[in-house]
Amino acid sequence: MQLCGTYGVFSAVAAGYTRDQFTALAVIGDTDGPIAPCGTCRQVIIELGGSELTIRLGNLNGAIRDTTAREQLPDAFYL
Ligand SMILES: [Zn+2]
Secondary structure, three states: OOOOOHHHHHHHHHHHOOOOHOOEEEEEOOOOOOOOOOOOHHHHHHHHHHHOOOEEEEEEOEEEEEEHHHHOOOOOOOO
């Protein structure tokens, strides 16, 4: 089963969370190395979570790499 990081962010926003309440987002996959969010998720994460939001990339074997929304999408689109 695959569930994009976008759904996690949308669920939190629908529950009433605002940008300043997000502290981190984790993306986990059954992959060889830490999995990164897809392009659509990167844009949504940076718009709703802010460019400095910590994103923890991981896999089911315990590999972890921390990054930020800005590092994942350096040329993000802003309105
Ligand atoms: Zn995605």
